[in-house]
Amino acid sequence: MSSQTVMTTPIVYPDSDGMPMADNTKQFRAIVTIQGNLDAIFRERDDVFVAGDLLWYPVEGRPDIRRAPDVMVVFGRPKGDRGSYRQWEEDGIAPQVVFEVLSPSNTLTELAAKQEFYDTYGVEEYYLYDPDRGDMSGWQRRDGRLRVIQELDGWVSPRLGIRFGRTDQGMQLYWPDGRPFVSFVELQAQAEQERQRAEQERQRAEQERQRAERLAAQLRALGIEPAEE
Known part of the structure; x- marks a missing residue:
């Protein structure tokens, strides 16, 4: 007896339906x-x-x-x-x-x-x-x-x-x-606003540090040692 191999065509499941994702x-x-x-x-x-x-x-x-x-x-x-x-x-x-x-x-x-x-x-x-x-x-x-x-x-x-x-x-x-x-654009805008706020806060902190150093220098010039916090 001889056996015959039945060939079957594989089923294709396309990854695209040919339609656009969006119309506008x-x-x-x-x-x-x-x-x-x-x-x-x-x-x-x-x-x-x-x-x-x-x-x-x-x-x-x-x-x-x-x-x-x-x-x-x-x-x-x-x-x-x-x-x-x-x-x-x-x-x-x-x-x-x-x-x-x-x-x-x-x-x-x-x-x-x-x-x-x-x-x-x-x-x-x-x-x-x-x-x-x-x-x-x-x-x-x-x-x-x-x-x-x-x-x-x-x-x-x-x-x-x-x-x-x-x-x-x-x-x-x-x-x-x-x-x-x-949206991604809005998210980026929010991130930029947060970055700007952080930079402004950093600048304020730096200005406060410099002001404190100037005040401490003035006190030392008067012979007063500023108290350490």
Whole structure:
């Protein structure tokens, strides 16, 4: 008897869907700000993976079933670079939290399909941000389904620990310690302000030291030894 080797074509899971990360600068800035702040919040947690615009394949053997959330957070998976998130290679763990940032090209059908996907494949918290209006909607998994969060103002994410708050400029996200989410440019501006304040404090301290030395010299000239502090 002769045996025949059955050749199978390996399944390809592309690392790109050919779609741009963002349609405009405002959307891109929102995506990067959310992803960057979340990554910084969990920087010391080796078991929290944060990614932006990464294709997520939930079902092995089905490369057609996929989404690329603008931002996703996965608890229970290590940090590290990935070309895509293949759930069966990640202990079967689905992203627990997903953010989408609305773009002008998004249709109602597309948004409904995204929500259905996240509902079907186990996302626990889903947030949709509209950068043009500064508004945000949220859904939380309850009783096995993603349910609308009726009021996001003051809402604290059970998974992330971040707080959502409404301001005159729209929805603002806050770190667990109360600091607002900021962009890289804003962060650099804050760092520069801190540097300037530190330099001013150093100069004041130096001026005070020099004043004290002059006073001590004057006292010694009068035959008075200044008291040591």
